Amino acid sequence: MSLREEARTWLEDSLSGEFAGARGLGGPGREHEGHEVRLAWERHLGRHRWTCLGWPERFGGRAASIDDQVAFHEEYARADAPARVGLIGEGLIGPTILQCGTDEQKHRFLPPIRRGEELWCQGYSEPEAGSDLANVRTRARLEGGEWVITGQKVWTSLAHLADWCFVLCRTEEGSRRHHGLSYLLVPMRRPGIEVRPIVQLTGTSEFNEVFFDGARTAAGNILGAPGDGWRVAMTTLGHERGVSTLGQQIGFRRELAKVVETAKRTGAAEDPVLRDRIVRAWLELEIMRLNALRTLRPDPGPEASIAKLYWSEWHRRLGELAQAVQGRSGLVTDGDGGLGELQRLYLFSRADTIYAGSSEIQRNIIAERTLGLPR
Template sequence: MNDASTDDFRQEIRTWLAENLTGRFAGARGLGGPGREHEAFELRRDWDRNLAAAGWTCVGWPVEHGGRGATPAELVVFHEEYARADAPVRLGHIGEELLGPTLIAYGSPEQQARHLPGIRAAEHLWCQGYSEPGAGSDLANVATRAERDGDEWVITGQKVWTSLAHVAGWAFVLCRTEPGSTRHHGLSYLLVPMDQPGVEVRPIVQLTGTSEFNEVFFDGARARADDVVGEVGGGWAVALGTLAFERGAATLGQQVGFRRELERVVATAARTGALDDPVLADRLARAWAELEVMRAHALRTGGGAHGAGQANVTKLLWARWHRTLGELAVAVQTDGGLVAAGPPYDLTDAQRLYLFSRADTLYGGSDEVQRTVLAERVLGLPREPKGAQA
């Protein structure tokens, strides 16, 4: 995005990144991200705190809540420049980009005062307690329950695919607080400390050999009675609000990262001679064209945050594109592209991209669910009969 109104802002963040991604932080460049969240945890946490000290966390939050009050255009610039600088993937993005905006929109003044400063200072890390073994893409099927006990809630149940739960100090958890309620009725949105008896985190080993996803078991865990965001029993609306915040201007930064990955795949294809294969050359050209289309779509829709169904379209576009890029990453290798580089399971960047991107069309709402939402809620098509076979 080139806009005279954002030129000064772009130069400011570009200069700051160039001056600060030096010394010990120079070694943090390019670290983290899907399948690589284990990399240099302490260094990346120090980097987040360095950002916070300079006022570069929560840039889109209102000034009265500790942010910079950045405009949507400035947010796009921030994420683009951050990605172009190859700065490390943020550890606090769940708190900053999901919970923070949710508390600003739905939280009480006391909740905002209690939780927002720790997020902005990069001191408190959060995880999202949504998915369950029986409530993945079908989030309204949540079974984890919370019962009132005096001035606390007592939580029992299981969450799964909980990103960064093993390092997070807090979780926002969707629970069923009204016995006998079904679907989206009777759910509440609770803020739960992770470091307490009754919370057990079990890492899930992924295809990449890393474990950034987790199972979380609540067995009598407790949360304050006043740490329900929104109304008791009204958690569904708050949860949907969080999902809407999940896809916004950061999508543009994500796509700059995608472009770097595509450029590396093209460079590998040139080195291995794969570009001489007309089929592979055509697939690479198609990948480039589709990335341009995604960028145009993201700029038009604010990263999918504006307009009914736009977030679903955005997820469908990037998930399938990135999974295909993973396939291309190994297709352009010489023989042995799927053989581990060394024992016991030493993966190349291309192999890690291929393996982790298998999940892109599943997590965050599967492709099938995204299409169903678009069909039923946006296009108004009849609901598929229960029990219908695919």
């Protein structure tokens, strides 16, 4: 049996029993839904070795090929399985620790990620350093065998639920830009850390502000050498655009199908301009998949920015199309002020071109690092 067939059978069995009610829970703008059952699901995945498929077997993975990882993510999305709560651990910090961490760090941090026992968040963006990541001002100094951290991070996804945060901060006094940065692993449930949720357009709060006021982490909780944080941070960003994007595209396809269904119901499909936009959206989604398959590799390079730029701009346009096909009904909420599925798509997709690297920054990366153009 192929891994795709094994995954399809297992998902169907698992989502028909104890976790039948978990189907479809979570996702953009709905991250508050069913956290406890989704956490239990994450641990269920871990017990049956369906997390961290590409990791080496000695760390609990299956050493699965890129093709098999893609197959799993596609089957996961097709099964309408719940949004993962351990995605940042598995998809970002886990591969970074595998690539840049010491043996001691691998044995400490990787098993709890794979089992779904420790959740992570990403401490990159700051009020003065969002897309300009090299301008971070959060600082850390060594004191008595610990790093002492002071500063602020913002737009920190799921920080209110996380056990750990990987924090890019400045550890060399007087350093500038890419120099003097370090990549620290910081426990979140300690004194000196305050998390403040940010209410988004959807009315939910996936993103947060995080304040560090003398927060501490052990001296050994640093990936790479002091001052080597930029290289490690870029390693993480490369993994952020990996195989899970193929599963994401299945979700996009489901959203597009909802847009088409709504256009037929409202009569918007008879409008030649809107019909042309729907066809273009379908064609561009096919291009997105083909480009993702063409560029996937275990160690993604700067060309991964092409994928991020493409899907985020496409998804924003899909949100606008979703509003257009609804007509006037798309402008009002229900009697309780709740959002419909397509309204939520429109509002949340406004953030897609900003988080995980804004479109402007992605264009710079593509120009300088992929095309070799001057700064």
